Amino acid sequence: MNEQLQYNLKEMEITTFQKDLVQWFIREQRDLPWRKDSDPYKVWVSEIMLQQTRVDTVIPYYERFLKKFPTLETFAEADDESVLKIWEGLGYYSRVRNLHSAVKEVVTQYDGKVPNTLKEISMLKGVGPYTAGAILSIAYGVPAPAVDGNVMRVLSRILLIYEDIAKPSTRKIFEDAVREIIDCDHPSYFNQALMELGALICTPTSPSCLLCPVREHCLAFSAGVEKDLPVKTRKKSTKHVDLLAAVLKTDNGKFIIRKRPSKGLLANLWEFPTVEDGNFIQMRTSLLKYLDQEINVKAQLETGAFVKVDHVFSHLTWTINVFAGSISGEINLERNYLLVTKKELEEYAFPVSHQTIWKAYKEKFQL
Template sequence: MDKTHKQQYFSTELLSWYLRHRRDLPWRRSKNPYYIWISEVMLQQTRVDTVIPYFHRFVERFPTVQALAEAPEEDVLKLWEGLGYYSRARNLQGAVREVHERYEGTVPNTKAEISSLRGVGPYTAGAILSIAYNKPEPAVDGNVMRVLSRYFLIEEDIMKPKTRILMEKLAQKLIPEGTAGDFNQALMELGAMVCKPRSPICLTCPVMEHCAAREAGMEEELPIKKKAKPPRPEWRMAALIAGSGDHAGKVLIRQRPQEGLLARMWELPHTEVPFSYKEAQPSSAEAVPVLFDLLVEQLAEETIGVVPERWFMHAEHTFSHIHWDMQIVLCSMEPGVLPTDAGMLLPTHYQWVDSKAMEAYAFPNVFLKILNQYFASCSKK
């Protein structure tokens, strides 16, 4: 079988398989470019099952370009809470505002215009152009690179930008006339459902017969991929500061800086513990006073005077590049030190919240879990 026929066989069989087996996903029920856009941004680095409930809530609250463009950023961040990579949400809203103003609310349909939008890279541009507008542009994500590297036995490192370019050229050639949207989704669907990263289900694959990796017994070896560096460890001490008086039943939360990790999200006040404190790292209820002092000093710099009371819990959280090992300590406010409950002002990036008031602030999952556990333990008593 020559090269052209092998490609034609692949495209035809794959497309036919997709039309018979495609999942009924919320964003496949519409060709609204705005909905396709939202789904594609949410699906970056994120599984379908995770995205579905977020997608429903998001389009219900922001049904149009105008609705999202005019929404407060905190509302958008709150609806993204738990989904991760929060710059996606801020970039999406920024880009939607641009579409609202510059394109009168119509998502552009040219490669140059759509690629200029914040948060829209080569994959997302291709996905929107092909799925919403049926333009013959490739949409190469991890699924597609895995499928193509196996079927065509491509042994280039898929982490290299050059490999993605190569895959895009190949993927574009494979698109049958007039079927770009379905064909691109077919490639991704095969990668998600059949040609999986581990233990691919080759026996049900519509193109198994001519899969080069399968013929070579290499399907588990591909794609070739350089290993990522392990996350660097960090120790942290967080304070659960219980309010009294007017703030009884509430705890103090803090907003993170405008830029960087978890930008503008809310958290428990906390501090990094230098590794020089290795011996003192508390792993249980026997928290060490010197670490309490560290936390007290750190918060004092932000004019928050606290008194550590007792150890509450341990939490671990892994980002792609950092691993947090965190001890959480129950604290009370120090009487007579700013800010007190007697009407002194908190810094603006601090707030008192109870379980109900938390609904107005977006938290990373790690702090959400701690706070929920804390309020649950309070209501039990």
């Protein structure tokens, strides 16, 4: 911890800050489904879902997830396909794969009880410092820091911290700061209050300082530099990839889908036959050639793409030009390809981009 931060902490009326923050949270917290229960499993599920995803998006997923997998044991027993399907559309699928592996480990190694120590819980797959701190504090009342980008933004302003929050090494500075100021009598409310403050008041671009319950403690507000913080370097430019895809229907009304590789982007999800190709002049020709060589099918494609889908990842953007087509005769597919009916197709987990493709196809051909 640097000298300036140590000085700022010493000058802070920590007890009053804790009281103001926690009482505000008790009074103003949003009515969210995961706040109705401090069950460690439910807290864990919510925290994983909320990583890089908006609260409004998470709520229906959380409710569906717990309806299907109400206990840690039921989730541990689930097959991979049903796990990916329940997560379909939420993105960042490695989150749910890691959660599934970790829950299985809790069942086999910890008799179904989520560990309540930092050492043990941090050993579970996909449980980093933030998730560990959130579960320990919210479910078990352990005064452990739960520091994410939201919390770093809030504390950078309150404590006037100018370190770059984009650097991984900076997190430790904020974790040390939280250990100094956390309300040990109410660690669950304290950590949730910091998160709530960042979501509702201390927002990234236009903080509502006049409504802030801890404005009197905020050094950035006092200095008039609240909009200059946090310091965060820009991300590197994203890569763009152009793709071609085909929705192929057989004479008996089945569709070809394929499973993505078990590692890498969107691992183990299903999609329509797709190839990377930026040839905008001969898209149809390129796609026919790919289908012939890759799947060994002679397809009949419409002359133009019926939909163009743009999709944005954190590090990558896609533009997918999609053609509708038909295939006839005998079809011999490799094991990562399947022929499925419309009903069967909708039971498989697809990434958002290919869900969009399927929706557009059904609308165009009135399925």
